[in-house]
Amino acid sequence: MTTPAPEPEREQTASDIVGAALGGAARRAGLDPTESGATHKVVWSAIGGWRGILESVLPSLAFVVLFTIRPEPLILPLGVSVGLAAVFTLVRLVQKSPPSAAIGGLVAAAAAAALALWTGRGEDNFVPGLITNAVYGTAMLVSALIGWSLIGLAVGFLMGEGTAWRGDRRKRRAFFWLGVSWAALFFARLAVQLPLYLAGDVTALGTLKLIMGLPLFAPLIAVTWLVVRALYPRASDAEAPVQS
Numbered sequence: 620m621t622t623p624a625p626e627p628e629r630e631q632t633a634s635d636i637v638g639a640a641l642g643g644a645a646r647r648a649g650l651d652p653t654e655s656g657a658t659h660k661v662v663w664s665a666i667g668g669w670r671g672i673l674e675s676v677l678p679s680l681a682f683v684v685l686f687t688i689r690p691e692p693l694i695l696p697l698g699v700s701v702g703l704a705a706v707f708t709l710v711r712l713v714q715k716s717p718p719s720a721a722i723g724g725l726v727a728a729a730a731a732a733a734l735a736l737w738t739g740r741g742e743d744n745f746v747p748g749l750i751t752n753a754v755y756g757t758a759m760l761v762s763a764l765i766g767w768s769l770i771g772l773a774v775g776f777l778m779g780e781g782t783a784w785r786g787d788r789r790k791r792r793a794f795f796w797l798g799v800s801w802a803a804l805f806f807a808r809l810a811v812q813l814p815l816y817l818a819g820d821v822t823a824l825g826t827l828k829l830i831m832g833l834p835l836f837a838p839l840i841a842v843t844w845l846v847v848r849a850l851y852p853r854a855s856d857a858e859a860p861v862q863s
Contacts, residue, residue, distance in 0.1 A: 634782050635776075637769070638772035638776035638781070638782070639776050641769060641772055641773035642774070642775075645773050645777065646777065650664075650844065651777055652774065652777055652778060652847045652848055658841050658844055659841075661840075661844050662837050665837075665840050666836070673707070674704070674724055676832070676833070677703050677707075678701070678703045678724065679700065679825060679828060680825075681696065681700050681703055682696045682697065682699070682700040682744060682825060683821070683822060683825030683826060684696075685699055686821050686825070687822045690741060690821070693739065693741055694736060696741070697735055697736060700728055700732065701729050704724050704725040705725055707724065707725070708725045727747055730747055731743075731744045731745070731746065731747045734746055742816050742821050742824060744821075745812065745816060745821075746816075748812075748828060749809060749812060749813060752805040752809045753805070755801075756801075756802045756805030756806040756809065757802075759801045759805065760799065760802035760806075763794070763796075763798030763799050766785065766791065767785075768791075768797065768798040769798060770794050770797045771784050771790070771794035771798075774850075774851075778851055789850070790850050793846055797846060800839060800842070800843075801839065804835055804836070807835075808835075812824055812831070
């Protein structure tokens with residue numbers, strides 16, 4: 620009796636790779652629909668709690684305040700902003716907590732500051748953010764329009780169904796609108812902030828960047844979480860008896 624030959628491993632497709640990358644990032648941020656958790660706790664975890672808020676807000680806030688008070692020399696507000704990002708990163712390293720978010724913030728702050736110092740224009744400190752919004756918004760919109768929503772790819776990986784969601788009309792429609800919603804957020808930021816950048820209004824630009832940051836990001840995270848949980852109810856929820 621011969622032993623059957625093992626089946627060859629299926630080669631990973633581009634959608635598998637993208638889904639794994641996005642799903643892994645979502646899981647590290649605490650956005651795993653296979654885990655139980657109240658919506659407010661999930662959102663709080665996704666933004667990193669109080670530490671995440673401070674890491675996200677303080678460097679930009681310090682730059683805006685100092686630049687408004689004293690725009691020259693430009694290195695002062697830029698140095699304080701990058702310095703705060705460096706302190707947050709150092710604290711995470713000392714406490715041996717995941718430093719990825721703080722390191723990302725430090726790299727972004729340093730790159731933006733370097734560009735602003737090179738051009739001598741304070742508004743150029745916001746160029747990386749404008750580019751990020753344009754790239755993310757385009758990626759979200761295009762992927763949704765062609766039927767390969769990035770939200771769907773991430774969720775499909777996390778739920779272990781790969782791209783099977785594309786065969787479910789309800790899921791495909793939900794992921795389409797989630798993708799469009801995220802694209803709308805990024806493009807709204809760009810539409811408001813780009814004219815201010817072109818006008819050179821650093822104070823208004825920085826202020827609106829903060830207002831359109833976490834205050835808009837958190838509610839959309841909550842909506843996304845609730846939609847995904849509705850699409851993939853847990854077995855315990857489905858089997859729970861209906862209370863009369």
